[in-house]
C-alpha cells in the first residue's frame with residue numbers, strides 16, 4: 463500500500479513527512495531502567511498474548527502482573543504465523559485469534575490498562591505483517607496515542623529498519639532491537655540504532671521453556687553489554703526463579719513469556735468460572751511474583 467494511501471486512511475494522522483510534536487517527556491522505559499539502576503534491581507519483563515483467553519481477562523492479568531512486581535510488560539499481538547514462537551505461544555496466539563484480536567484491540571487494551579491505573583511501560587510485541595495491515599502511519603499514531611512505550615518486531619526486515627526507527631523516534635516509542643548469538647558481524651550496527659533496551663535472545667530456535675542454556679550465553683551477554691550503553695535484557699527459555707537469578711547477575715532485565723503463558727493456559731477453565739476466577743488470577747500473580755528478584 464502506498465504511503466499516500468496509508469496517510470489518507472488515518473484521519474488526523476500526521477501527513478507523510480510532517481513532524482509530530484517533539485516529545486519532551488522521557489520514555490517510560492528509560493525511567494524504569496534508571497529507577498532500577500539506582501536500586502540495583504533487575505527488570506522483570508513478562509510477555510503475554512493479548513486476548514488469551516479474552517480481553518477482559520488480559521486486563522485483569524495485566525493488573526495482577528503489576529501488583530506482582532513486573533517492571534515492563536510485553537503485550538503480544540497474536541499472529542497466524544508466529545514463526546519464532548514455540549508451541550505454548552503458538553496455542554495462545556490461536557486462542558486469541560479466535561477472539562478476533564487485532565493490533566487495534568491490543569492498543570485498546572493498553573489504553574484501558576492505563577485507565578485502570580497501571581503504570582508500567584508497555585512494549586508492543588508484534589510481527590511485521592500486522593503493522594503493515596494496520597498501515598504504518600496509522601499504526602505509529604495509534605500506538606503513541608494509546609501509551610505504547612516500546613516496540614519489538616522480531617521479523618522486521620533489515621532494509622525496513624531505518625524507516626521504522628525514524629517513525630518510532632518521531633512518536634517517542636523505543637524500537638527495541640533483538641540480538642542473537644548469530645548476530646555477531648552486524649551486532650554493532652543493530653546496537654547503534656537500538657532504543658529502550660537491548661533484547662538478547664539467550665539461545666537459537668524458538669521461544670519456550672528450557673531446562674538449561676548453552677554455556678556461551680554468559681559470554682554473549684557480557685559481549686553485548688560491553689558494546690552498548692543501553693540496558694540489556696535476556697529472554698528465551700527462562701521459566702523459574704533460579705534461572706532469573708542466574709541472568710540477573712549478568713544483565714539489567716529478564717523476559718519471561720512461555721512459562722507465564724502456560725500458567726495462564728492451565729488456568730483458563732478457572733479464569734472462565736466466576737467462582738474460581740479471583741483465585742486463578744491470584745495464582746498468576748503469585749507465579750509472576752516468584753520471578754521478581
Ligand SMILES: O=P(O)(O)OC[C@@H](O)[C@@H](O)c1c[nH]c2ccccc12
Nearest residue numbers: 509546616669670698699718719720
Ligand atoms: O517464551 P520465552 O521462552 O520465555 O521467551 C520470551 C518470549 O516469549 C517473548 O519475548 C517473545 C514472544 N514471541 C517472540 C518471538 C521472538 C522473540 C521473542 C518473543
